[in-house]
Amino acid sequence: MDNQTKEIIFLVQGSSPEPYKVRFMKSDLFFAAFCTCPAGQKGMHCKHRINILTGSIDAIVSDNTKEVETIKKWLIGTPIEDTIKSLVFTENEYLSAKKALTKAKKNLSKALRGEKL
Template sequence: MPYLVEFIRNSDSTIATHCTCPTSQNGQYCHHRFNIIEGKTADIVSENLDEVETVQSWIPGSEIETAMVEVQRLDDEIAKAKELLAAVKNEATRAMMN
């Protein structure tokens, strides 16, 4: 089922976003909005793909940009932690084989 995703630029630094998916309606992480912010258009079924570029042009200098920088930083930290965890698990496995 397609969902309606809407972006409203209130000022240079504030952008309101809404999605009709149940997750968003419950105030949780909504990948539909994040996909548009990140420029991902593969799942868009409407004929307004060009509006994704418009929304993306609003992001620099906005509160969303600040939040997305922090999201990326934490995603990077998680990826590094997963790599370290995998390495330690491999070491533990080798230790168990001795």
């Protein structure tokens, strides 16, 4: 593989009327992703890139949805792959904890009313 940079651009519909441009770049030396959404322009992570990196094509409005598979291949072995896995794991843990907290609060409400748990 040569050191030439490869690039794939998706148009993704977000909250703005105009679709955002999500650009992925890869070479032998790096893998990077950029988005024109407000978070992306500030250098922060955004759901538009994360969704594509995790294989979602739902918000893509360009006609190149099949290239998401290429992005997933580019991701393999990069530091981004590890951080995406960590993010997904942590989000799942958060959702489980949030569900458990809601249940605990409901049980406390029942107990405070003298109801059987």
